[in-house]
Amino acid sequence: MATPTTTPATMRAVQYDACGGGAAGLKHVEVPVPSAKKNEVLLKLQAATINPVDWKIQKGDLRPLLPRRLPFIPVTDVAGVVVDVGPGVKGLTAGDQVVAMLNSFNGGGLAEYAVASANLTVKRPAEVSAAEGAGLPIAAGTALQALRSIGAKFDGTGKPLNVLVTAASGGVGLYAVQLAKLANLHVTATCGARNMDLVKSLGADEVMDYRTPEGASLQSPSGRKYDGVVHCTVGVSWSSFQPLLSDAGRVIDITPNFSAILTSALHRMTFSKKRLVPLLLSPNKADLELLVGLLKEGKLKTVVDSKFPLSEADKAWQSSIDGHATGKIVVEMES
Structure with missing residues (x-):
């Protein structure tokens, strides 16, 4: 004491x-x-x-x-x-x-x-x-839980999923790109032109400038459908994501508004395979210990x-x- x-x-x-x-x-x-x-x-x-x-x-x-x-x-x-x-x-x-x-x-x-x-x-x-x-606590914790909601596994047992990270150079996005690569996912990311090299250096497979027509479309340059989207920005409607998703693709919205919550409820009620999932961080010690450990090992920055x-x-x-x-x-x- x-x-x-x-x-x-x-x-x-x-x-x-x-x-x-x-x-x-x-x-x-x-x-x-x-x-x-x-x-x-x-x-x-x-x-x-x-x-x-x-x-x-x-x-x-x-x-x-x-x-x-x-x-x-x-x-x-x-x-x-x-x-x-x-x-x-x-x-x-x-x-x-x-x-x-x-x-x-x-x-x-x-x-x-x-x-x-x-x-x-x-x-x-x-x-x-x-x-x-x-x-780490809010930003990396949110990224970790969003990726888990898509189906990412961090023990080597996960499937090779395709994921889109929007606003990938923000607080949550930068962690999401790195954690997605640790889970062996294929990562497409959007960010501003000045941060494209940074996002690539953290492991993103495809990086698009969100201000260009290609970036604004959110379509994977290699034509992949997304199994999941870690949606870190605002102003993109569900209808924009829907055609880009795989059959059971999920959009994890980390800043959900009332409209997103209603859309999510409708998806649950209609048993839709493609879903919008609002995410509110559920803080816990195990996640924080995992993230600190990844920093220590140099696997996350x-x-x-x-x-x-x-x-x-x-x-x-x-x-x-x-x-x-x-x-x-x-x-x-x-x-």
């Missing part, structure tokens, strides 16, 4: 007091350091990554569910060092380097310290930097777009809102 003198009474944090406001709505504050309760650990944070869901919560898109209470310290994907453990925690001790996904209701990632559930905290080996590890100190968290926030990042936007906590 860490001694009380190792942890200060207060910490620097970034929070917002109301929904809306974007980066201008973020405030730098000094607040009490939280304490670990049952089955929780207190982390001294080293890095956090911003995901689109973070500013969508601030915008009010997930009301009334989130934010549960204001003021709210946003961000859930973090890496740091365990400084204290609550009752009931096994397998984690003070001094452990870790990656964690914080509770979405409580947030807390844009701060010097945060409390994480021991069930969503995994040890981070020396080979994995804090920035690399902090990129976190592409970092940019790094900002906590004092410039508003710039990181705006960069995510702008939507042009290639990979992850990292906020680092200065010592």
Whole structure:
């Protein structure tokens, strides 16, 4: 157990007091350091990554569910060092380097310290930097679960499926391309022209510029039908995907709107073989351990777009809102 003198009474944090406001709505504050309760650990944070869901919560898109209470310290994907453990925690001790996904209701990632559930905290080996590890929980977790929904297997037993990854140079897309190749899938990807070489370097078999007629059509250059689509962008209708799918092809929509949910329900009711499947991440420790292990082995990499100190968290926030990042936007906590 860490001694009380190792942890200060207060910490620097970034929070917002109301929904809306974007980066201008973020405030730098000094607040009490939280304490670990049952089955929780207190982390001294080293890095956090911003995901689109973070500013969508601030915008009010997930009301009334989130934010549960204001003021709210946003961000859930973090890496740091365990400084204290609550009752009931096994397998984690003070001094452990870790990656964690914080509770979405409580947030807390844009701060010097945060409390994480021991069930969503995994040890981070020396080979994995804090920035690399902090990129994993939402983005890589979503990519992994989307590919599993298509039928991808990561133990060598899977079938050789064809998959399309849209917006392949974004946070989820870059992980999806790599994980699909680890599952021995044939990968067609769309992205902007400036990122085509990067996406190819991560293993994509076919890469299309989404701004060209060929890319906009989403058709595989080699004429393959898709067994699955990891759909990481918006504005593409089900009718655009349907003719491109194999007989039992699935489109996994990671940002489903109301229309997508209705379409999915209709497919289930009519027992359609081709389906639109909305995906909401189901965080779990086993997936996070798998992903950290792949990073350690060099089989997966976190592409970092940019790094900002906590004092410039508003710039990181705006960069995510702008939507042009290639990979992850990292906020680092200065010592």
